[in-house]
Amino acid sequence: MCKGMSTLVCAKCNSVFGEVAPEYRCENCGVAGSLEYKVDYKSIGKVSFSGDFTFWRYRDLLPSVKNFVSLHEGGTPLYRAERLAKHIRLSRLYLKDETRNPTNSFRDRAAALMVSKMLDLGYAAAICASSGNMGASLAAYCAKYGISCHIVIPRHVDVGKLAQMIIYDAAVEEYGETVDESIKRAMRISEETGWYQATSAINPLTIEAQKTIAFEIFEQIGVPDVVIVPMGSGGTIYSIWKGFLELNDLGIIREKPRLIGVQSSGCSPIVNAYLGREEIIEKPMTRATSILMVNPLRRDLALKAIRESGGLAVAVSDHEILEAEQEMARMEGLFAEPASSATIAALKRLLNESVIGVNESVVCLITGSGLKATDVLKAMSRKRKMILVEADLSTKEKILRIIAGKETYGYEIWKMLGKTMTKAAVYQHLNELKSKDLISVRIKNGRKYFTITEKGKKVLKAIEEVKVLLS
Ligand SMILES: [Zn+2]
Structure with missing residues (x-):
């Protein structure tokens, strides 16, 4: 059992929930996705990270659960990328390789924590809206623990991720042009069925699970000068910031990194907000589908992470992303999905503009594998997908x-x-x-x-x- 906290606070109305907490929607103001776990550092006392270098090593700083679900997530490598660093003229570049998780993306951390919670609370079914990675992760963990998994995906989703959802036996429904609409649908379904709501952008466990990436980076190389993170809902960059903040509050570290958030110029609402630009995104489109979100539900938290850390937000083109993807693969042997490659594209831009210094240490967060995002499985028709959903119920x-x-x-x-x-x-x-x-x-x-x-x-x-x- 974790020593950890179980207090949830609503960012919209400041309501505080203790032992019997709502899962994703504030019971007082009714807002979904405004809840955040808060730590009482005094009650935690001395924190020690012990056991194997995996996700559950940090259980003392996670919301308390009784079941510890695992497919051996976390504990991912942090590579020193020497050839790529030399190419872009930076002295110390590190790649946090989250493709090494069980389903090849960082979302396995969130899936492990959510399915642990589902087992604690006795859920037999889960619903999740996802542009790919979270759906694939959740499907795998639900399969392992015998939970029925339902995923709503938008029209543009990487086929590799869809293949994962199907092979892990999730029921998949396509709804909406972008994940924004899929999320609305998933919320309606969870309210009508009572299924566990596992959508990463509104479930508060996501941020807690993902902050362990910051703990690992600290254990691997200490505190870097800069961490570059792809932004979709904005939750991931805030998770990393929260991880470093907690290490600081616990007296483990003194410095904190600057956080740089990256979006694709095909859809960059958080960058627009950061720059104070009012822009209506008419045709949201990018190859980086995992960060394609028109109304980012964690936008304010992302801006908080960027501003408090002294960082910034930047948008890069799909052309720059593709170039970075190829460079990382050819020089470092790491095949990253477009959203992750965007961090390298942003780094190159910011080095050119001298926003990042050549002697700074930089970590790029590689959230998911490029194999998920190739077009090799395009032959799999949508018809087949729907037949599988029906067979599943037969x-x-x-x-x-x-x-x-x-x-x-x-x-x-x-x-x-x-x-x-x-x-x-x-x-x-x-x-x-x-x-x-x-x-x-x-x-x-x-x-x-x-x-x-x-x-x-x-x-x-x-x-x-x-x-x-x-x-
Ligand atoms: Zn509230």
């Missing part, structure tokens, strides 16, 4: 319905399914339903009889609700 749902109708046994179920599959397959499904506590079994006259559980009834009800929603 056989187990039918079996559950039969058992919900009356207590019955395997052979009878096999007959009622029209003898379309082997008896072994029916028993396999029954075992899986039982392992998820959706059905229970008792022996009567030497025969196994199956009954639906309360959890099974809830799942059936949820399936019905989502079918109504999707129709």
Whole structure:
């Protein structure tokens, strides 16, 4: 169990929530995504980072959970990028390689913490709006822990990420041009179904999970002069800032880095806000789909991180991003997704403008793998995606319905399914339903009889609700 805090504070109305806290929406002012965990450093006492160099090493500074879910996330390498540094004329460049997480992006940290919380609270289903990485992460962690995972994606999503969601058996729905609209849809669904709301831009656990990246950087090289971070909702840059702030408040460090936030010039609302520019983004578009968000929900927090740290916000073109992507791959053997490559593009620009000095130490946050963002899987049609979603709901749902109708046994179920599959397959499904506590079994006259559980009834009800929603 973590020593850590469980106090949530609403940034909009200053309400404070203790033990029984809302998960993402303030119960007083009703705003979604305004909640943030606050640490009482006095109650924490002396903090020690112990155990393996992985995410849970920092459990003392995370919101308290009882289940520690893991696919071995975190503990990612921080490479000294010597060839690339020489090429761009900088003395010390480091790449924080978050592609080395289990699903190849930094979001695995947030997924680990959220699924831990879901297990603590007994959730059987989760919903998440995502432009890719968070959906892929959540799908994997939900698969591992037997939670039903539903993801709403916008029209432009990297195919590699979509492939991950599908292979990890999540139900995927496409809704909206950009993730802004997908988030609204996911919020409606969670309110109507009661599923756990795992959208990274509104769930307060995201920032807590991601601040561990700052802890790791500190343990790996101390405090760098500059950290460059891609910005979509703005939550990630604030996470990094919060990590360094906490180390400072705990008396572990004295200096803090300047934080530089990067967006694509195809969609740069946080940069516009930083520059005091009023600009309506008419056709938001960039190859860096993971940072494509028109109304960044964590904009104010991002600006706070940038201003308090003495940093700045900058937009780079897709052309600069592609060039940086190739340089990083060719000189450092690291294939980063466009949003991450944008940090190198920004660094080059700021070195040219002497905003960053040649002798400063710079860390670029490489959030996700380039393999997720290639077009190699384009052949996978959208039709196939929808068929998979339907298949996901088919056989187990039918079996559950039969058992919900009356207590019955395997052979009878096999007959009622029209003898379309082997008896072994029916028993396999029954075992899986039982392992998820959706059905229970008792022996009567030497025969196994199956009954639906309360959890099974809830799942059936949820399936019905989502079918109504999707129709
Ligand atoms: Zn509030």
